[in-house]
Amino acid sequence: MKPGHSHVPATQAFANGIPNGGTPANHVTAECARVAPVLSRIGDKWTVLVVTFLGRGPMRFNALRREIGGISQRMLTLTLRSLERDGLVTRTVYATVPPQVEYALTELGRSLLIPVLAIRDWARQNALQIEAAQQHFDALAAAARPACGGVAHTGGRPSAVGVDEIAHLQSER
Secondary structure, three states: OOOOOOOOOHHHHHHHOOHHHOOHHHOOOHHHHHHHHHHHHHOOHHHHHHHHHHOOOOEEHHHHHHHHOOOOHHHHHHHHHHHHHOOOEEEEEEOOOOOEEEEEEOHHHHHHHHHHHHHHHHHHHHHHHHHHHHHHHHHHHHHHOOOOOOOOOOOOOOOHHHHHHHHHHHHOO
């Protein structure tokens, strides 16, 4: 890292209006700062799954939880509340015993389906290529570590040689 620079997670940097933890002279435009929280919300893995499944039609909470799989009741509740707050999902409570609650995408939520499904399709088409790149990177990083198993020169990170080689391989594509 360059002297005078500090690592700040991208979402925090954008929320602060400062890219990559830079100085105030490097402020992100007001538009980017306004968009960052939205991108953070819709880029969340649970949001993508909820929007995708609700894109099939309205669903009750437990049915949605079963379809998604691997999501806790609390996380699904928090995700749905956030999506409702953002105007992407509606929550309808039916006066039955026990009460039934159904969730559906709003018109705004349905408009999010187009980019979400496009990203899903892109991920499906490129999953093997990404996996191969990750394996190649990991192999180079492992080869760059000292033979004794220590991390004396790299601090546990891939050496500059491994990173440069990956950049070179990517430029050949």
